Amino acid sequence: MLPILLSRNRCAACFRQFNKLEHLVEHMRVSYHSVHEPTCGICRKHCRSFESLREHLIGPLPKQECKNIFSIRGCKFCLAIFESSYALRVHQERCQLSGLNAGVLARLANLGIRDNLSMDNIGRARGSQVVALACKMVGGGIDGSLDVCARVCLIDENENIIFHTYVKPTIPVTNYRYETTGIRPEYLRDAMPLRQVQTKIHDFLCNGEPMWRIRPKGGRARILVGHGLDHDLDRLQIDYPSVMIRDTAKYPPLMKTSKLSNSLNYDIQTGIQDPYEDCVATMRLYTRMRSQNHRVEDYPLAADPQNRNNFAAWRQSELERMNPDQMLEISRSDYYCWCLDSN
Secondary structure (H helix, E strand, O other), rough: OHHHHHHHEEOOOOEEEOOOHHHHHHHHHHHOOOOOOOOOOOOOOOOOOOOHHHHHHHHOOOHHHHHHHHHHEEEEEEEEEOOOOOHHHHHHHOOOOOOOOOOHHHHHOOOOOOOOOOOOOHHHHHOOOOEEEEEEEEEOOOOOOOOEEEEEEEEOOOOOOOEEEEEEEEOOOOOHHHHHHHHHHHHOOOOOEHHHHHHHHHHHOOOOOOHHOOOOOOOOOOOEOOOOOOHHHHOOOOOOOOEEEEOOOOOOOEEEOOOOOEEEOOOOOOOOOOHHHHHHHHHHHHHHHOOOOOOOOOOEEEHHHHHHOOOOOHHHHHOOOOHHHHHHHHOEEEOOOOOOOOO
């Protein structure tokens, strides 16, 4: 009788076992399990991040059955499972984020100003509705530790450069950080003023829409992709609505298990770093996350009014009569999944 009772108290998402049903209900109330969580393609276990899913499959203590299958048919980049080793090889050729193509466009990033932030006849900027931004900082202040934006790059979804320029610092530069930035004093002497850069990028992002009207769906404003965008936008002195920002440094499925750090899942640049490559890496990661095939729900967020009482305390007795699968069915995510951008 005991094993039957225990199986009833097993979470249908993460497989955690509870002694009492009320403990399982409390777990579902705070876990926010949903179809948007990274899920093992073999045993269907839900994980809080791709880092924890990676540990489940190939970590120090993986589930052995899943590890065995994954070693033959699993993609080490996106952690998906395929029907055959041949299908896996075809997929991996286009899946990896490392080895960024240093082609013509990458070389153009080093040629100075490149400005395609053109406007059409009615004052709206043309181009992609999703763009990626990256900056490179030099040092200001007495000890050179104050970050000052000296270079900025903006690309579209096809990895074409929309805008690239050096930025004239508003304060004296005391450390050009040449080993990583490749920036010399002569590059900034006649560079574009910060205020002009700020206006150009802000107007392009808003795309003719006033800030108070910007909304995530159905508007003209652009989605902005990047890594550590809070810092970049602060150094550029640009204010942009958080609902339009997709930051790989703060996206829950990309957070490491420790919650103290995060990973782009691509080879970190060494030596002189090009903001174009940063833009490409974050754009590829965003499009990978956006292309995930999750079940479509009318109200996908726990914060949606229709879901706020799904696990309310006054429903405790009703919830305890549900089985784990029924509880998982009414559970919703506590973060905005980027797959919703494709709906």
